[in-house]
Amino acid sequence: MLEGSLRDFSLDDLLQMISLGGKTGELHLEGLTPFGKRKGIIYFENGEVKDAETEETRGEIAILDLLNIKEGTFRFVPNDTLHIKKAISKSIPDLVLLATSKLDEWNRVKSRVESVDSVFKMMTDDIPSEIHLSQTDWKVLMLLQKGMTIREAALKLNMTVFDVARIAYGLAALKIIREVGQKNPDTNEVKVKAPPKNFILRLIDRIRRL
Numbered sequence: 001m002l003e004g005s006l007r008d009f010s011l012d013d014l015l016q017m018i019s020l021g022g023k024t025g026e027l028h029l030e031g032l033t034p035f036g037k038r039k040g041i042i043y044f045e046n047g048e049v050k051d052a053e054t055e056e057t058r059g060e061i062a063i064l065d066l067l068n069i070k071e072g073t074f075r076f077v078p079n080d081t082l083h084i085k086k087a088i089s090k091s092i093p094d095l096v097l098l099a100t101s102k103l104d105e106w107n108r109v110k111s112r113v114e115s116v117d118s119v120f121k122m123m124t125d126d127i128p129s130e131i132h133l134s135q136t137d138w139k140v141l142m143l144l145q146k147g148m149t150i151r152e153a154a155l156k157l158n159m160t161v162f163d164v165a166r167i168a169y170g171l172a173a174l175k176i177i178r179e180v181g182q183k184n185p186d187t188n189e190v191k192v193k194a195p196p197k198n199f200i201l202r203l204i205d206r207i208r209r210l
Helices: 011-020 060-066 091-110 137-144 150-155 162-171 198-209
Strands: 001-006 027-035 036-045 048-054 073-079 120-123 177-183 191-192
Touching: 001 027, 011 073, 011 091, 036 060, 048 060, 048 091, 048 137, 048 150, 048 198, 091 162, 120 137, 120 162, 137 150, 137 162, 137 177
Parallel strands: none
Antiparallel strands: 001 073, 027 036, 027 073, 036 048, 120 177, 177 191
């Protein structure tokens, strides 16, 4: 068994070591990602990723989440994984590259979407007269307008939080929805976001004109 801290041993190096060594077993990971704490297992057979799971997801969605752990601990347990059905076909370099690209995308999305626990509201004004949304966009929109967070919508649709956040970003850019607060995932309480300053100034101006 091999275990340690991801501060001393990068996850990329760890994956390459398991791959080049042709190892079979379970890589247990726990730590912090840009989306909160994550805990899960990546299953290997002869150095190739076979499957992955977190407390909420499984397969490629799970491993993309786990690959964003930057601070945490790892434990590799040599073990027979014949009972695990192969659910991931991508190579380790491809998975790492995909996870990195989605994280870069998230860093761009954060300008309009602050958190995966953000709550949104449908806008009634300024919606474009003609909008072209895909079927997936509509599914995400319907869940967000019901009060679901990005994290909750991702679980409901079996999508990554990255992809749901990207769609929410686009919907916000089109002024179809706007962020109104953030939900505490432990208590489900919503902290309402303060209105933008220019909105407050416009409101004061309108009151003065009454």
